[in-house]
Amino acid sequence: MSSDTEMSSAEEIAVVSKKERRDKKEKKDKKEKKEKKRARAESKAEVAESDSEDAAETPAKKRKREALPEELEIDVNLPEPASKKAARKAKKAKLNPTPAANADGEASVAKTDAKTDANSAEDRENAAKRSEYGVWIGNLPWSATKESLRKFLTDNTEIPDDQITRIHMPPPTRPPPPSWTTKPMNKGFAYVDFSTELSMYSAIALTEMKMDNRALLIKNAKSFDGRPDKPKTEETQDNGRGAKDAKPKNPPNKRVFVGNLSFDVTQEDLKNHYAPCGRIDNIHMATFEDSGKCKGFAWVTFRDVEAATAAVRGFVFKDPSAFKNKKDRDESDSEVDTSKPVKQRKWLVNKLMGRELRREFAEDNHTRYHKRFGHEKEGADGENAGRERGFGRGGGQRGDRQDFGDSNGGRGGKRKVDPRNIKSGAAHMSTQRASQAIVESQGKKTTFD
CATH class of the missing domain: 1.20.5 (Single alpha-helices involved in coiled-coils or other helix-helix interfaces)
Structure with a gap:
């Protein structure tokens, strides 16, 4: 317990x-x-005391703005205030004064006023010199100056020097390219005023004349047209469509060069195409060796020069009956009115298979032979004249044995060889064999230290 x-x-x-x-x-x-x-x-009390002290030192800000007066008084006589851009320029001028300007800027103001006065006086003087008889000159060379242009006009015409009242040649504004060796003196054009109308037309007559290898274009200062077309001459040919072909290089003859052909064109096509022009004696077409097709060009030889001229021109004139089919032709033959003249129509031969053909007179055999062999051709004229002479034995046919001897009519030249007829290995068999002996060295021995 x-x-x-x-x-x-x-x-x-x-x-x-x-x-x-x-x-x-x-x-x-x-x-x-x-x-x-x-x-x-205690800390809160201290903060409140500090805030009260600050509030006592600085009065509280008003949240509402004071009411503006009902009316604004503006003095109209006061000068207009400067814009922001003008104020900036004035400020820059004060910060960066020019050395030549005085403290008050009176010198700079005077200079600008004098400059404007001079420019206005010059403009007034130029305007006074202008006349109704002025020309515009274009395509000027870069080296042209007012003095050289004045000399050009007075030397090539009868215009007195005192009738040339004004020459305005604007200088170039852009720097020339670095590759240029000479500095251009103008923009390529100028305005020239005259005191009389006759002087103006005398200057216009100098158009297309060359100044320092440049064809000048001179026209009325009030005209805005371009360079006029050259007048039509016999050398300029119409190709049938309104266009003009270039000047032919060779004189008219029976042989015509035809270019821009299709590869599918054959000699029969060319023969049928140029049959309306006239009788054709020969057609030589350049073909490829492997396919046998046309290379795009050929030579057509006509019987007469008129037929060749029509082929180069690109059209021939035919009767309207040639444009009808057989049935219409038979019906119209029975109703022919011989009293009225029949107007002929153009038959164009400037196109083949949708391609515009290049047509020009070729060199005749005589000229071509002279260019190739350097002397005049002897013997009969014709397409193959002179070919039968000096082409070796056997007539010079392709496939015959080639003869490299003196077989060109005694001229000592070699006969043209067709490479397709040379057997395989024949060239190597005829070459000189190299020696198989030991050859003594001809080199120099080089030693290195």
Whole structure:
């Protein structure tokens, strides 16, 4: 029994001690919380005092603007305020004054006024010199100046120097390219005024005349037309569509060169195409060796020059009956009125298979032979004249044995060889064989240290 009572008393003591410790801890926590609250309150009070002091030093800002007066008074007599651009220029002028300007800027103002006065006086003088009789000169050489142009006009015409009242030649504004060795003196054109109308037309008559190898274009200053077309001459030919072909290189003859042909064109096609022009004696067409097709060009030889001229011109004149079919032709033959003249129509031969043909007179055999061999051709004229002479034995036919001797009519030249007739290996068989002996070295011995 005693032991049980001792154990219960010990437990009670332990419970009491734990309760005391808990109470002490709670008291301590409450005390710390109170101190923290008091410190926080003191800090807030200090902040409020500082804010009140600041508010007392600086008055509070007004949120609302003061009311503007109902009417605005503007003095109209005051000078107009300068714009922002003018104000910036004035500020720059004050910050960077010119050395020649005075403190008040009177010198600079005087200079600008004098310059404007001089320009206006010059403009007035130029306007006074202008007349109704002026010309525009284009395609000027870069080396032309007012003095050289005046000298050109007075030397090539009967215009007195005093009748040339004004020469306006604008100078170039852009720098020349670095590759140019000479600096241009003008923009390529000029205006010249005269005092009389006769002088103006005398200057216009000089158009197309060359000045430093440049054909000048001179026309009325009030005209805006371009360079006039050159007058049509006999050398300029019409190709049948209103367009003009270039000047022929060779004189008219019976032989015509035809280019821009299709690869599918044959000699029969060319013969039928140029049959309306006249009688054809020969057609030589350049063909490929492998396929035998046309290379795109040929030579057509006509019986007379008139037929060749029609082929180069690109059209021939035919009666309207040639454009009708057989049935219409038979019907019209019975109703032909011989009293009225029949108007002929053009038959175009400038196209073949939809391609515009290139047509020009070719060199005749005489001229071509002279160019190739350097002397005049002897013997009969014709397409193959002179070919039968000096082409070796056997008539010079393809496939015959090639003769490399003196077989070209005693001229000592070699006959043209067709490479297709040379047998395989024949060229190597006729070449000189190299020596198989040991050849003594001819080189130099080089040694290195």
